[in-house]
Amino acid sequence: MKSSLIPKQTSLTIISIFMLSVYNVIFLPLFYLILILAVPFDKKIRKGVMGRIGLWKKLRLFRGQFPDQKVVVLHCASMGEFEHTKPFLLELKSTHPNLKILVLFFSPSGFENVKDFPAVDLFTYSPHECIISIWRFMKIVQPAVWIIAKHDVWPNQVWMTHRLNVPLFLINASLHRQSSRLFWINRGFHREIYRYFTRILTISHSDEINFCQLVDEKNLVVVGDTKYDQVLFRRDESKKLEIIPKEILNSRWIFIAGSTWPEDQYHLLPAFKTLSNKYQDILFIICPHEPTEAHLEEFLEVSSPVKVIKLSEIQDYNDEKFILIDRIGVLANLYSIAKVAYVGGSFKQNIHNVLEAAVYEIPVLFGPVNQNSYEAQLLKTQRGGMEVRQSQDIITLVEKFYLNDVYRRETGIKAYRVVTENCGATARSVEIVKKYLDE
Secondary structure: OOOOOOOOOOOOOHHHHHHHHHHHHHHHHHHHHHHHHHOOOOHHHHHHHHHOOOHHHHHHHHHHHOOOOOEEEEEEOOHHHHHHHHHHHHHHHHHOOOOEEEEEEOOHHHHOOOOOOOOOOEEEEOOOOOHHHHHHHHHHHOOOEEEEEOOOOOHHHHHHHHHOOOOEEEEEEOOOOOOHHHOHHHHHHHHHHHOOOOEEEEOOHHHHHHHOOOOOHHHEEEOOOHHHHHHHHHHHHHHHOOOOOHHHHOOOEEEEEEEEOHHHHHHHHHHHHHHHHHOOOEEEEEEEOOOOHHHHHHHHHHHOOOOEEEHHHHHHOOOOOEEEOOOOOOHHHHHOOOOEEEEOOOOOOOOOOOHHHHOOOOOEEEOOOOOOOHHHHHHHHHOOEEEOOOHHHHHHHHHHHHHOHHHHHHHHHHHHHHHHOOOOHHHHHHHHHHHHHHO
8 A cells, every 4th residue: 555644845834833832832731631630520521531542452453454445534523523424425435435434533422422334434533632643643544535524623633634645624614704713813823724724625605705814715615515415315214213102293283492402491491381381282392402411400490390201201101292302313303203493502602403404394493693504594594494582482483383384384395495405515525535535
């Protein structure tokens, strides 16, 4: 196998070397000191640290099995970013059957919940963000291409891929004009990172314009977002999986609130209580973004005296109007049974994936914090999605959809059209990456 670990003839700029030094000598030691101190107290951090033990042995075994095949590395922050890349990985694998794909996760919530996927040959944690660990990873794996999904860009990964002549891509790239990466105090640092990407594949022209503040325009390509292809890919499979028994759903009008946080529930619960008293056949399904024991207990406490049943106890269902989802990985399936959906995060910091609901031809509601989502803006423009700012807005819209099914269906078709009119990013992204693999 021809090694991809050939130093570039063009080295890092003087500014980049300075940034690299500051990052590795000052910032990174502080970051890891805080991480180590947090290990005894934070279960998620502890899992991430412990999960990386044995990484090198796993990588050597993997490379030993496939010594002559090219390897593509995909780095994801968590489960959501990986889900959106599935059609891309399948297409890439179909064009290069002998290619080996290694998927890295930064977060335990991604690594611990991922299941086998036919296009992926190995799932593992990403190496620690220290220059020696990244170099060691590169030496063992010898990647032909390195891909980062969405936004989880780590400086040492970028600088090392550049130094070792590994083509580097950012796919499904988005950059809001109010992003902290564009603040004047941060912009210079991020320029010295993003300038080393071989190509940045943006989801829209507005993102391309924003990225122009960090990189040369020639390194940017607008291809769209593979999440449109992913929700279409998953749609038919989701309908086949029964999460809640059909006998419970019969003759029910179902409203699903997905990926919710306490800030969302503060507005949703009063609306739910009002609607459930008025319309006896409405069934409310609430799916928290993080169904931890603490979040579930908090929900049960604030929902009192309403009767709520957890999904794990659904065998004891006794005509409750509220079902609380206490497991992850089923939300996309649940949207398939809904008449209307609300997507959470939109009263907190950032809205979650609205397309997971829109693909089922249902109206999509969300709160006012939705500027981070290009898809939410499209839904608003096309009238397939509506922004709500208080409990009364939710009551008014849901009641309108409940009483006028024609209007509900028309709104749902508009939401679905947003998905179908923006698919195709998978093929465009694969075509760009293929050129570098074929070289």
